[in-house]
Amino acid sequence: MATEPRTESQLFARKPLALLLEEAKGENRLRRVLGPVQLTALGIGAIIGAGIFVATGAAAHNIAGPSLMVSYVIAGITCIFAALCYAEFAAMVPVAGSAYTYAYATLGELFAWIIGWDLILEYGVSSAAVATGWSAYFQSAVSKIGIHIPKLVSESPWKYDPATGHFMSTGSVMNLPALIIVAIITLILVKGIQESATFNGIMVAIKVAAVLFVIGVGAFFINTTNWHPFAPFGWTGISFFGHRVAGMVDGGGAPIGTMAGAAIIFFAYIGFDSVSTHAEEAKNPQRDVPIGIIVSLLVCTVLYIAVVAVLTGMVKFDQLDINAPVSTAFKQKGIGWAEGLIATAGVAGITSVLLVMMLSGPRVFLAMARDGLLPKATFGDVHPKFRTPWKSTILVGIFVGALAGFLPIDALLHLANIGTLLAFVIVCAAVLIMRRKHPEAERPFRCPWVPFVPIMGVLTCLMLMFSLPVANWWRLFAWLGLGFLIYFAYGKQHSVMRRNAS
Numbered sequence: 467m468a469t470e471p472r473t474e475s476q477l478f479a480r481k482p483l484a485l486l487l488e489e490a491k492g493e494n495r496l497r498r499v500l501g502p503v504q505l506t507a508l509g510i511g512a513i514i515g516a517g518i519f520v521a522t523g524a525a526a527h528n529i530a531g532p533s534l535m536v537s538y539v540i541a542g543i544t545c546i547f548a549a550l551c552y553a554e555f556a557a558m559v560p561v562a563g564s565a566y567t568y569a570y571a572t573l574g575e576l577f578a579w580i581i582g583w584d585l586i587l588e589y590g591v592s593s594a595a596v597a598t599g600w601s602a603y604f605q606s607a608v609s610k611i612g613i614h615i616p617k618l619v620s621e622s623p624w625k626y627d628p629a630t631g632h633f634m635s636t637g638s639v640m641n642l643p644a645l646i647i648v649a650i651i652t653l654i655l656v657k658g659i660q661e662s663a664t665f666n667g668i669m670v671a672i673k674v675a676a677v678l679f680v681i682g683v684g685a686f687f688i689n690t691t692n693w694h695p696f697a698p699f700g701w702t703g704i705s706f707f708g709h710r711v712a713g714m715v716d717g718g719g720a721p722i723g724t725m726a727g728a729a730i731i732f733f734a735y736i737g738f739d740s741v742s743t744h745a746e747e748a749k750n751p752q753r754d755v756p757i758g759i760i761v762s763l764l765v766c767t768v769l770y771i772a773v774v775a776v777l778t779g780m781v782k783f784d785q786l787d788i789n790a791p792v793s794t795a796f797k798q799k800g801i802g803w804a805e806g807l808i809a810t811a812g813v814a815g816i817t818s819v820l821l822v823m824m825l826s827g828p829r830v831f832l833a834m835a836r837d838g839l840l841p842k843a844t845f846g847d848v849h850p851k852f853r854t855p856w857k858s859t860i861l862v863g864i865f866v867g868a869l870a871g872f873l874p875i876d877a878l879l880h881l882a883n884i885g886t887l888l889a890f891v892i893v894c895a896a897v898l899i900m901r902r903k904h905p906e907a908e909r910p911f912r913c914p915w916v917p918f919v920p921i922m923g924v925l926t927c928l929m930l931m932f933s934l935p936v937a938n939w940w941r942l943f944a945w946l947g948l949g950f951l952i953y954f955a956y957g958k959q960h961s962v963m964r965r966n967a968s
Contacts, residue, residue: 476575476961476963476964477574477575477576477958478573478574478575478576478577479574479575479963479964480570480571480572480573480574481570481571481575481578481837481963482571483558483559483571483904483907486559486561486567486570486571497747497853498746498747498748498749499747499749500744500747500748500749500754501748501749501750501754502750502753502754502757502758504667505741505744505748505754505755505757505758506741506757506758506761506762507667507670507762508740508741508744508758508762508822508825509737509738509740509741509758509759509761509762509763509766509822510670510674510762510765510766511667511669511670511737511818511819511821511822512736512737512738512740512741512762512818512819512822512823512826513734513735513736513737513738513762513763513766513819514670514673514674514677514766514769514770514815514819515596515599515673515815515816515818515819515820517731517733517734517735517770518677518734518769518770518773518792518815519599519603519790519791519792519812519815519816520599520602520603520790520791520816520875521599521730521731521733521734521879522534522731522734522773522774522777522786522791522792523777523786523787523788523790523791523792523794524730524788524875524876524879525537525727525730525731526727526774526777526778526783526786526791527783527784527786527788527791528716528722528788529699529703529722529723529726529727529730530697530699530703530722530723530724530726530727530728530730530731531695531696531697531698531699531778531783531784532692532693532694532695532696532697532698532778532779532783533696533697533698533699533701533723533724533727534724534727534731534774534778534783535771535774535775535778536697536724536728537724537725537727537728537730537731538728538731538734538767538770538771538774539767539771540724540725540728540926540930541728541729541731541732541734541735541930542735542763542767542770542771543926544728544732544890544923544926544927544930545732545735545738545763545767545890546763547894547919547920547922547923547926548739548890548893548894548923548927549738549739549759549760549763550760550913550914550919550923551890551893551894551896551897551913551919551920551923552564552565552738552739552742552759552893553742553755553756553759553760553911553913554756554897554909554911554912554913555567555568555742555893555896555897555900556741556742556745556751556755556756556759556911557751557752557753557755557756557909557910557911558907558908558909558910559571559745560745560746560748560751560752560755561745561746561833564585564739564740564742564745564826564829564830564833565581565582565585565739565742565889565892565893565896566578566581566582566585566830566833566834567833568893568896569581569582569892569893569896570837571896571900572896572899572900572903573892573895573896573899575837575839575961575963575964576953577892578837578839579834579839579949579953579957580892580946580949581888581889581892581893582830582833582834582839583945583946583949583952583953584885584888584889584945584946584949585826585827585830585885585889586827586830586831587881587882587885587942587945588736588882588885588886588889589740589823589824589826589827589830589862590827590862590865590866590869591869591878591881591882591885592733592736592823592878592882592886593648593820593823593824593827593862593866593869593870594644594866594869594870594873594878595733595870595875595878595879595882596816596819596820596823597641597644597645597647597648597820597866597867597870598622598641598644598870598873598874598875598878599816599875600643600644600647600813600816600817600820601620601621601641601643601644601647601870602621602790603790603793603809603812603813603816604643604647604813605620605643606790606793606794606809606812607806607809607810607812607813610805610806610809615642615643617637617638618637618638618639619638619639619640619641619642620638620641620642620643621636621638621641621874622636622638622640622641622871622872622873622874622875623635623636623638623639623640623872624636624873624874625874625876627717632718633874633877640871640872641870641871641872642871644867644870644871645867645870645871647817647820648820648824648863648866648867648870649863649867651817651820651821651824651863652824652859652860652862652863654821655821655824655825655828655854655859655863656849656852656854656856656859656860657852657854658852658853658854665818665821669814669815669817669818669821670818672811672814672815673811673812673814673815673818674769675811676807676808676811676812676814676815677769677773677815679804679807679808679811680773680776680777680792680796680808681769681772681773681776683796683801683804684776684777684779684780684795684796685776685779687779687780687799687801688775688776688779688780689779689780690779692778692779692780692781692782692783693778693779697723697724698783699713699714699722699723699724699726699727700713700714700722700723700724701713701723701724701725702721702723702724702725702726703721703722703723703724703725703726703727703729703933704721704725704726704929704932704933705720705721705932705933705935705936706932707932707936707939711932712725713725713726718935719935719936720935721933721934721935725929725930725933726933726934728930728933729883729930729931729933729934730879730880730883730934732883732886732887732930733879733882733883733886734770735763735766735767736823736882736883736886737762737819737822737823738759738762738763738766739759739886739889739890739893740822740823740825740826741755741758741759741762742755742759744825744826744829746829752910752911753910753911756911773792777791777792777795780795780796780798780799781795781798781799785798790809790812792808792812793805793806793808793809793812796808824859824862824863824866827858827862828854828855828858828859828862829855831845831846831855831858831861831862832845832846832848832855832858834957835858836962837961837962837963838957838960838961838962838963838964838965839953839956839957839960839961840956840957841956841960844857844858844861845857845858845861880934880935880937880938881938881941881942883930883934883938884931884934884938884939884941884942885942885945887927887928887930887931888927888931888942890923890927891923891924891927891928891931893923894919894920894921894923894924894927895920895924897913897916897920898916898917898920898921901916901917
């Protein structure tokens with residue numbers, strides 16, 4: 467009886483900051499090779515890609531219309547609140563693990579496990595969605611030189627019909643191009659962070675040039691009448707576990723409108739938080755990681771709004787192509803030579819997003835394995851030569867490949883969003899808790915206007931979560947339920963903190 471209270475309290479035992487920093491040293495530490503420019507490039511590499519080149523078309527066509535511009539502003543403001551909270555923690559705790567590590571230091575082991583397991587869902591499903599978008603752009607690009615992927619292996623076996631709210635057969639058996647690109651990226655990531663960052667830098671330069679080209683050239687083809695009606699599906703689109711609170715719904719009962727659009731295209735902003743997962747690989751993490759997070763987010767927000775304004779001005783929202791909206795919009799305007807150029811740049815841009823997304827998941831596994839919550843021999847094994855968590859990188863590659871090869875992008879987008887928003891809620895709440903319980907802790911970067919910023923971060927993220935279809939909540943609960951089984955079957959018994967306390 468005497469040990470039971472200690473066992474229960476251990477579930478919420480917090481990990482001291484000094485211990486976190488000490489564990490990042492020694493033979494299992496990662497190599498500090500990333501400066502502020504590389505970190506910012508990693509952030510931009512993760513953010514700009516599928517959001518512009520893929521998600522924009524489906525969101526404008528089915529959910530928000532031209533008011534998607536406002537949706538991006540809403541999602542961007544939500545991300546700024548979360549980004550400032552992330553930056554404070556990344557500067558305080560410059561080790562691998564991102565929000566998982568922050569939760570362990572503030573909310574305790576059980577919450578750390580929840581957020582770590584949630585981050586695996588976020589990065590894994592986001593990577594799969596990006597790989598699916600990459601496949602569509604790759605097929606568009608190679609079709610210009612007469613190469614056509616057979617229908618049988620060109621896409622997921624299913625697709626989502628918003629009119630009925632059901633999934634329909636496509637006649638394909640798998641998305642082979644998506645599987646291939648996931649395998650290639652996995653091999654690059656096993657090789658090393660330095661090579662990955664260099665490759666990403668090249669891809670970022672190509673796609674930023676393409677985005678600026680889209681804005682500069684497309685602006686001459688804007689017809690302002692295409693922006694009317696500006697919000698054809700309404701300004702809201704909020705539900706609570708499937709019960710409509712405000713706005714319209716589609717044939718399947720999912721909310722639609724400007725607010726619902728912000729919840730869907732929130733996927734486009736996933737990536738700035740991945741910068742914090744590389745804090746252990748930053749040369750000067752206290753300064754460079756906050757710079758990378760905030761600068762990449764601000765740059766991408768401006769570019770997103772400009773691209774959406776151009777696209778919905780060039781083509782009526784209900785005529786946008788769902789799979790490759792940017793390149794197809796230029797084709798519809800008779801700028802055929804630009805279509806191939808944009809499709810090629812889209813392939814490069816989405817490749818860099820996939821690289822950063824798949825780069826982040828293994829770092830979370832590494833942090834969890836260091837704490838004993840996952841088998842260290844597999845998830846905590848750092849390659850002696852490459853200094854990368856190579857085994858977990860391969861496992862993440864297998865997981866992402868399976869999702870990308872067989873699930874449609876619609877389901878992947880929704881599931882990625884709700885997982886990310888949950889992570890942001892916990893990080894924002896953790897800042898409030900840490901400021902109250904440990905006001906003396908050194909904070910090289912301080913989130914401004916506390917408690918206003920963290921509270922608004924929590925509220926805006928919850929608002930967007932409730933603007934997602936109810937099915938995504940059940941998928942999230944199922945994933946978390948699986949996580950609890952693993953934690954209580956393995957992690958709880960092997961926890962380093964638990965062993966030290968006994």
